[in-house]
Amino acid sequence: MASQVLQLYPRASGLAEETVKNHQTDCELVLHGGWFCPFTQKCWIALEERGIPYKYVETNPFNKDPALLALNPKGLIPALTYQGKPLHDSHIILEFLEDAYPQYKPQLRPTGPYHAAQARIWVDFINKFIVPGYFRIFHAQTPELQASALGEWIKYLQCYADKIHGPYFFGEEFSIVDLSIVGWAIRDWVLVEHRGFRREAVSPKFTAYCELLANRPTVRRTFSNKENYEAIYALHLAGTIKSSIVDAIKHGRSLP
């Protein structure tokens, strides 16, 4: 099903299409990603923020092609090749980019042991609670389950929002923490339209934070036309998409 949607919309569109066009030259770094994928967008924004040279290759993860399995045995995107060698998992990719390209500024992981530890705490919170919570709301198929998943998500977001220094998580600088939540914060319109979510229910500070993230140039130029996301989200909302994330949510396992 998801593969059929990707046959209809195989490539990035809007501002993201331009970004893809600008990154077709062979490079030591190749991002194998999907225009629709928030995990990909996280890595893509990091590359754009830091001006690291890369090539972008659109990759459909639902067919489990041998070429993708060779890059990531889990068959998920994003995957990265660095000098021909594969890496996968969006957070690991972010860390790798920080370690492998310190000369490209700004670095997005805070320097100094205390702030670096704080960043790890909140990235972990986002990955363990906010990201799975987002998908749980989608896949809840009764009004009762949807309301309880939404209530839980709002609590996680409030917990996070309390710690935002403003305007970004650590203050003036956009960091790996903002990067870890941005893909979901800017895709909340689906939950607004279909599950009754409102940013204001979290807090005014959170509302301002999401608007700031959505308007950041690197976020805008890695985002496709909104209508194209709808086709994929329709499958999520109906609970008919087959994916490793859905499987994990259904069986109460952590995300792949």
Ligand SMILES: N[C@@H](CCC(=O)N[C@@H](CS)C(=O)NCC(=O)O)C(=O)O
């Ligand atoms: N933990 C992985 C998750 C990546 C992920 O779930 N990607 C989705 C696309 S957004 C995927 O490849 N889905 C294909 C599938 O589930 O079969 C990461 O952070 O990179």
